Amino acid sequence: MIILDNVVKTYSTGSPALDGISMHVAKGEFVFIMGESGSGKSTLIKLLTKELSPTSGKIIVNNTDLSKLKHRNIPKFRRSVGCVFQDFRLLKDRNVYENVAFAQLVIQKSAKEIRRNVPAMLSIVNLAEKYKSFPRELSGGEQQRVAIARALVNEPPILLCDEPTGNLDPRNSWEIMKLLEEINEGGTTVVVVTHNSEIVNAMQKRVITMKRGMIVSDEQRGGYIYED
Amino acid sequence: MRISTLLYTIKQGLKNIFRNKVFSLATVATIAACVFLFSLFYSVIVNFQNMVMKAQAGVAVTVFFDEGISDERIQEIGDLIKQRVEVSNIEFISAEEAWDSFKEEYLGEYVDTFGDDNPLEDCASYEIYLNDVSMQDSLVKYLETVDGISKVNQSAMAATMLSSMNSLIAYVSLAIILILFLVSVFLISNTVAMGITVRREEIAIMKLIGATDFVVRAPFVIEGLILGLFGAALPLIAVYFVYNRVIGYMRERFEALASLLQFLTVQEVFVTLVPVALIMGAGIGLIGSYFTVRKNLRV
DSSP, X not given: OEEEEEEEEEOTTSSEEXXXXXXXXXXXXXXXXXXXXXXXXXXXXXHHTTSSOOSEEEEEETTEEGGGOOGGGHHHHHTTEEEEETTOOOOTTSOHHHHHHHHHHTTTOOHHHHHHHHHHHHHHTTXXXXXXXXXXXXXXXXXXXXXXXXXXTTOOSEEEEXXXXXXXXXXXXXXXXXXXXXXXXXXOEEEEEOOOHHHHHHHTOEEEEEETTEEEEEETTOOOOOOO | OOHHHHHHHHHHHHHHHHHTHHXXXXXXXXXXXXXXXXXXXXXXXXXXXXXXXXXXXHOEEEEEXXXXXXXXXXXXXXXXXXXXXXXXXXXXXXXXXXXXXXXIIIIGGGGGGGTTOOTTTTOOEEEEEESOGGGHHHHHHHHTTSTTEEEEEOOHHHHHHHHHHHHHHHHHHHHHHHHHHHHHHHHHHHHHHHHHHHTHHHHXXXXXXXXXXXXXXHHHHHHHHHHHHHHHHHHHHHHHHHHHHHHHHHHHHTGGGTTTOOOOOHHHHHHHHHHHHHHHHHHHHHHHHHHHHHHHOOO
16 A cells, blocks of 8 residues: 655755665555654655655555656545544634545535535534634644544545644543544555654554654564653 | 646636735736727727828829810720729829819919819829828839829828838837836736745645646736736726817817827727736736746646
């Protein structure tokens, strides 16, 4: 589902953010990517969404070779990858329903499909009753669930989460992780970048640890081996 | 494009306008000022050209014939002249008509001194009216070569003056319109760039979700289009009400020049002005926003 082959990413400012990364994530896997600040985790996510291009190496996501992907085909590719971020990135002037519907609207789904898909998605993330609420009226955990609903409403086979619990208290963090686990059990490949070693250790999933742009460990049912 | 996407695009375009109220107002005001000036120039120009055209219609070339020429030859010459592209209309003035007209105009009470004689016996003529006075030279050159024509009278100065005045008006108005157009494009471009800055977060989300370039860019182009059309419509309304008042005032104030100052009605002016001004407004909006979006939104 995701293949990286000797990927190097160097910014113009100096040492490489990613230094020869190779990894393989199979369809339906749940993978944590951990590492201290500056280890290259966010750069990795940006490469997987084609926000950045690698300096060298090959990246294949959902059978698409990103180095050969033409600019005009990027939107279509991105529909196969859902993204969730630490800061939720919700549209503050729109309510819960509109935020989720937005994802369908911009890929030109019909009004009928939107009316069918959005409430169904909100039920999955347990926010059906709050569809009229605006982001400022929701807790951090609820906002993140809206972001997850928005990322999943177009049914992407891959979900990338960049520090999804970074702004949440422990209880909400656990709720979000349980939700991600349920989504994974439904068949979606989930990649989570996180600092939260407590959750990572408890969930016993595959853990890839990065340090200074390199993969230093890849445990199938592991925990976080380095502390910040 | 689906109807839901189209509605979304228009809604977002309108939202952008209201989000940047101050910039939007400044843009509409500038476009309105430009279109207002354009409308004024246009009204003045079409009226002036109308007057020039009427004056042109009065400019005629007169040809006289050789002594003792036959009526058949005069008829032939008339047919030759009618075939020329420069000619719009031709009128035959017989010797009798010429004498009658002269008597009426100049002799008055002294008319009897001539008895039944016609001193203008050999002064039958054709009065030739032109399609365009700038063509007068070529027609005169031709007429001078026609067998049977003894003399060609023309009003060279009137022709040259009217013709060059027409060109001058066209060049000056083109230059002014071009400057106003560029200023408006620059301003609308600034407003759209501001809108892009304000909506950077939303644009980033759209891009990540997989929106196409078209869907991301369209609201900004719609914004420019709406501002352009609105900016064009306002001055048209103003000009509509101002025009009749100004014409009325001019007629009253310059009564002595009534025969020269023949103004067009507001309807006659607006038949062309409305579509031209709206296309101009829409064009300013579309061009300004399209290029700004291309420059600032590499999606």
